[in-house]
Amino acid sequence: MKTFKAANSTAAFAKVKADLGKDAVILSNKTITDNGCKCCEIVAAVEHSPVAPPRQVTRDSVVDDALQDTVGWQREWSQIKGQIMALMKPQIDLSRLSPKQKMAMEYLEREDVNEKVLARIYCNLRDDPSRSIMTALDPLLKATPFEPMNWANKFQAFTGPGGAGKTTSLVRLALKIKKEKPNTRICLATADGGRGKGRLVLKHYAELSGLAFREIITRDDFALLQKESGQFDMIFVDLPGLPGKTTLEEWVHLYGMQNCPDMSMHLVLNPYYSTAQFERFTEKYKSEQLASVIWTKLDEACTFGSILNMACASGLPVSALSYGAGLKNSIKAASEEMVWRLLFMRTMPNGDIQP
Template identity: 70%
Template sequence: MRMKTFRAANSTAAFALVKADLGKDAVILSNKTVTENGSKCCEVVAAVDSVPAAATARTRNDVVEDALHGTAGWQREWSQIKNQIMMLMRPQMDRETITPKQRLALEYLEREDVDDRAMTRIFCELREDADRSIITVLESMVEVKPFQASRWPGVIHAFAGPGGAGKTSSLIRLALREKKSNPKARICLATADGGRGKGRLVLKHYAELSCLAFRELMTRDDFMLLRREADQFDMILIDLPGLPGNTTLEEFTALYGLSTCENLSIHLVLNPYYSQTQFDRFMEKYKSEQLASVIWTKLDETCTFGALLNMAFASGLPISALSYGADLKNSIAPATKDMIWRMLFMRKLPGGDIQP
């Protein structure tokens, strides 16, 4: 990681220097006023992932060719290993060994895009007991922990995930829902996008409309100050930025001092219609001991719901909230297993609408 110090007459000019030199993905480590030659000025320390100088002169085609060349070998090898494992498993997955009703359930889950790993587990469970229903098997694979203040002892909740997943809207929806259920709740909305996205303005707007506290987090010191303020609030909701490049969630939380925050829970916000390859990538990028749940968004836009089962099985993380519809009010619900089974088998969204 490349780190550099910038000084200018004011913070606006200093941030402009950071952007010009290190780019928009630079992380602000500190921002303070110092005295230089008898005059006060703004000093900003910023850092960015190191990139070889030669790489900036290369074309997109060069980068793509190198990426394909570098990954084709291990991707091919991993694909062969998975195929060999499944070939070994398929002879054992003789569907004649389970009941017609159980076979029908497996066929339905396949149409819902439940992946081979989860299907293998389900089949093995059903084969052990001819009387066992599919729901009892799924109960053991999917955990829920509804997003409600009473169910989460920690005060600070951060929302992580890829850009466009719906982190900001989910945060606002949950804040409005909590405020409606408990009007006296002291809630703080915070943005850590560094002023780069419109989500900051949206968050500030709804905080002002709903009489909620609002904080902007641009430096490590800002995060530390918010942690010291935690006793003033019943719930703090932080909108984390999409992580650039190869930066992982663990690296981000360590950089900003969040990795030592004991009362912090991080929620991974995802859509059901990402590909399985993308889900695998997200699990690697966002893995963290502080990662506490998955929040599913844009459920009204998806065609199948198998991804909810796949992620629950692969990650072991509980599902905490389900977001559906375009409205900010009454379009998110703390997750329950009953809601998930209704979506999976009846295509019924938490709000009661039937998904075609």
């Protein structure tokens, strides 16, 4: 059993994982005062297995060790999948498609739609030259507009990699809903451990807009917010960027949020991450509570195929589209038509054409 202290809970949890490993059990998580400064103290423990005697290295033991190396197998499987897709691509014979279908397929490839998605679309088109490209695309992407009527859960949490625009999207949506329904009681909550620019932005706009503001530093803070949630109609929670190999499931468990059935989580992403990054994000942010994807910084992107790629890989609907530098009138509740106009016509949600 060991005690870990850090400026915030995210840093303390990272220390626990680095020292005791992923099997560590969190015994307590609280805020204390150390030398006049508040910090997070986590007590964690791990049960050590008895040390096994050295075994003789044989062919079978080497195979067993290799089979237990799951990371290596995952990497190898990823390479195999890439090779399979490389073999499939020559089989996508565009000459079997009608001229319109072929033109659409070539356009999607230029927009960085990946081979797996292109193969699915091709299989839906090749047997019917009269089939519209939209008939093949419609089942691949869905939208659930970010509006109170569609998201009944009181807690709406925003997660995603650092710099994706979580805090800005949260503030934009809160201001949009407050403008449309002034009587809505909204609370902005930050879970970044009491540090960082995002916390200051949330607090600033909460004060300017007459919204409540709360800080979540430990799981006790979140439990307290749950108890007082009856005061609010909607609670927007800004989750921190996750360090290292920490997954969303691990972080949510640390703060007791997995026991909150009244919470929906939204993954905030930009269209211009690399394919490898999107694959890592899909694994890192996998959670049963994850309910939608919010796309930000659309006006800075060169292609939009990643929106379709992520929809196919995650099965999550798109809930909001964000663009521009200002906080007002710079986010729209997403619709499928809006996404298709963005992909094929480069039309921003506000009607502007992206060059």
